[in-house]
Amino acid sequence: xxxxxxxxxxxxxxxxxxxxxxxxxxxxxxxxxxxxxxxxxxxxxxxxxxxxxxxxxxxxxxxxxxxxxxxxxxxxxxxxxxxxxxxxxxxxxxxxxxxxxxxxxxxxxxxxxxxxxxxxxxxxxxxxxxxxxxxxxxxxxxxxxxxxxxxxxxxxxxxxxxxxxxxxxxxxxxxxxxxxxxxxxxxxxxxxxxxxxxxxxxxxxxxxxxxxxxxxxxxxxxxxxxxxxxxxxxxxxxxxxxxxxxxxxxxxxxxxxxxxxxxxxxxxxxxxxxxxxxxxxxxxxxxxxxxxxxxxxxxxxxxxxxxxxxxxxxxxxxxxxxxxxxxxxxxxxxxxxxxxxxxxxxxxxxxxxxxxxxxxxxxxxxxxxxxxxxxxxxxxxxxxxxxxxxxxxxxxxxxxxxxxxxxxxxxxxxxxxxxxx
Amino acid sequence: xxxxxxxxxxxxxxxxxxxxxxxxxxxxxxxxxxxxxxxxxxxxxxxxxxxxxxxxxxxxxxxxxxxxxxxxxxxxxxxxxxxxxxxxxxxxxxxxxxxxxxxxxxxxxxxxxxxxxxxxxxxxxxxxxxxxxxxxxxxx
Numbered sequence: 001x002x003x004x005x006x007x008x009x010x011x012x013x014x015x016x017x018x019x020x021x022x023x024x025x026x027x028x029x030x031x032x033x034x035x036x037x038x039x040x041x042x043x044x045x046x047x048x049x050x051x052x053x054x055x056x057x058x059x060x061x062x063x064x065x066x067x068x069x070x071x072x073x074x075x076x077x078x079x080x081x082x083x084x085x086x087x088x089x090x091x092x093x094x095x096x097x098x099x100x101x102x103x104x105x106x107x108x109x110x111x112x113x114x115x116x117x118x119x120x121x122x123x124x125x126x127x128x129x130x131x132x133x134x135x136x137x138x139x140x141x142x143x144x145x146x147x148x149x150x151x152x153x154x155x156x157x158x159x160x161x162x163x164x165x166x167x168x169x170x171x172x173x174x175x176x177x178x179x180x181x182x183x184x185x186x187x188x189x190x191x192x193x194x195x196x197x198x199x200x201x202x203x204x205x206x207x208x209x210x211x212x213x214x215x216x217x218x219x220x221x222x223x224x225x226x227x228x229x230x231x232x233x234x235x236x237x238x239x240x241x242x243x244x245x246x247x248x249x250x251x252x253x254x255x256x257x258x259x260x261x262x263x264x265x266x267x268x269x270x271x272x273x274x275x276x277x278x279x280x281x282x283x284x285x286x287x288x289x290x291x292x293x294x295x296x297x298x299x300x301x302x303x304x305x306x307x308x309x310x311x312x313x314x315x316x317x318x319x320x321x322x323x324x325x326x327x328x329x330x331x332x333x334x335x336x337x338x339x340x341x342x343x344x345x346x347x348x349x350x351x352x353x354x355x356x357x358x359x360x361x362x363x364x365x366x367x368x369x370x371x372x373x374x375x376x377x378x379x380x381x382x383x384x385x386x387x388x389x390x391x392x393x394x395x396x397x398x399x400x401x402x403x404x405x406x407x408x409x410x411x412x413x414x415x416x417x418x419x420x421x
Numbered sequence: 422x423x424x425x426x427x428x429x430x431x432x433x434x435x436x437x438x439x440x441x442x443x444x445x446x447x448x449x450x451x452x453x454x455x456x457x458x459x460x461x462x463x464x465x466x467x468x469x470x471x472x473x474x475x476x477x478x479x480x481x482x483x484x485x486x487x488x489x490x491x492x493x494x495x496x497x498x499x500x501x502x503x504x505x506x507x508x509x510x511x512x513x514x515x516x517x518x519x520x521x522x523x524x525x526x527x528x529x530x531x532x533x534x535x536x537x538x539x540x541x542x543x544x545x546x547x548x549x550x551x552x553x554x555x556x557x558x559x560x561x
Contacts, residue, residue: 029517036429036513036529051484057453057492062522139484159487159511161518173510217444218479218507247444247481289462385449388461 005035022072026165039173048078048167049123051139052160053110055084055103064109075170078115079123081140083107084365088358094366119359120335122308137166142307145239148250152258154178157249185222185252185266187274197417202237203398206380207286209238213246222252222266230256240307241380290383290396293374295413300373302406303362305333306382311341318345321352326406330354333361376405424533428547429513432526435544436474436501438537444481447489456498475500476537480509490515502528502545504535
């Protein structure tokens with residue numbers, strides 16, 4: 001029922017236009033959405049991450065123009081997600097002139113509102129990321145799941161448009177994952193006896209995330225049995241895949257993530273509504289679910305870095321391609337700030353013929369040239385969406401398999417990793 | 422935990438019901454140029470959704486879904502109404518922004534016990550005071 005949302009005097013003043021037309025519109029959309037979420041109040045946030053800067057048609061531009069034209073300014077530090085363009089390597093993106101110019105105008109509108117031109121889907125790789133327990137308003141499903149799960153800051157699953165409304169007002173609905181009780185795990189997944197090479201690679205974690213997302217839907221899952229040495233990059237891969245196959249905005253990795261020292265702490269003692277074992281057979285099923293071609297198939301390109309590669313991932317890729325001769329295009333997506341940190345790895349990647357993409361990615365804008373041949377990727381998210389959205393055949397593989405496939409021009413599977421081939 | 426019936430975005434619309442067995446992400450799962458469900462993993466991939474009363478368990482996946490939904494409302498390829506078993510703020514937001522920008526009201530409601538089935542033609546009325554009615558339309 002309407003009328004359950006209680007506003008502060010300050011919120012009401014904004015809603016009545018005392019801070020200008022842009023803040024009024026932002027507060028109006030925010031309060032209407034907060035009502036849809038059954039939120040009793042709004043709360044203060046310390047940062048924003050905006051996904052609405054990625055062009056999906058004129059509606060987003062109409063919206064950003066209306067806000068920017070009314071003089072909107074963000075009230076909290078705000079980062080920008082990937083866009084449709086690579087401003088550092090513009091020749092890579094093959095958009096028609098009209099779309100490219102609209103996409104650029106959309107980017108400029110968000111920068112004009114005071115957001116930082118970070119152009120990355122992995123804002124958690126930037127300095128000044130939020131601290132444990134802080135409230136933020138972030139969009140982009142992989143960033144949402146990462147900030148909640150790995151950092152322990154708190155955001156709802158905010159969509160395009162609400163993200164900028166929160167950043168302009170500095171407020172967000174007091175609902176969902178901002179609340180202690182909503183962060184408790186309701187489902188449990190037990191990782192059982194996986195081969196060590198699978199748990200060394202991001203792909204193993206993406207496969208786990210894919211399975212967790214499919215089974216858990218929008219319930220917070222707890223994952224038991226991940227190594228204490230699990231890296232942020234591996235958790236990133238897990239979260240991104242889970243947020244694609246399911247509506248996962250937070251997970252707990254027991255003994256690894258900050259709100260899950262024990263299973264008991266993660267569930268708050270609540271009984272799980274689902275308790276599943278993830279063994280090697282399940283992981284292989286995930287791999288096959290995420291692949292439309294099999295071992296030995298001719299492949300046309302390799303796509304890495306969705307979500308954007310970290311510095312560590314770029315360095316590892318540079319080592320793997322060092323001295324190898326790649327026979328098909330290999331694309332790696334990363335943020336411009338991360339790329340600036342790894343000059344020597346960048347040189348090695350370019351020397352090996354790897355195409356480096358920044359500010360955008362090979363999923364969301366036309367970059368991959370050989371669209372009629374299968375793409376090999378280590379990203380659960382890319383593999384999940386590409387067949388339907390882009391019409392690509394796809395093979396989901398470990399990073400090493402991606403590199404070997406780029407050398408061979410065929411999908412190379414490693415029996416040591418999967419136990420079959 | 423079953424959700425409670427309510428209006429996420431008010432409006433009135435008539436259309437043929439398409440009931441989805443699994444949630445849909447508008448981004449990546451719906452083509453706003455054709456109004457078709459394009460998620461290759463969805464059991465109802467290929468279903469036309471433009472102008473339909475879309476009944477589904479919940480939204481899923483990307484936070485860009487609100488943008489894609491608003492864009493579909495702008496171009497006229499969106500469902501006429503959305504009936505969810507579980508509230509999805511991202512779907513609601515897409516409708517709210519379309520109303521603010523273009524003055525087009527696509528009703529989005531939560532109706533956990535909806536028994537609407539594919540092929541029925543119904544009118545969904547969702548008012549700002551939270552009242553939802555769905556009535557059969559047509560000659561059956």
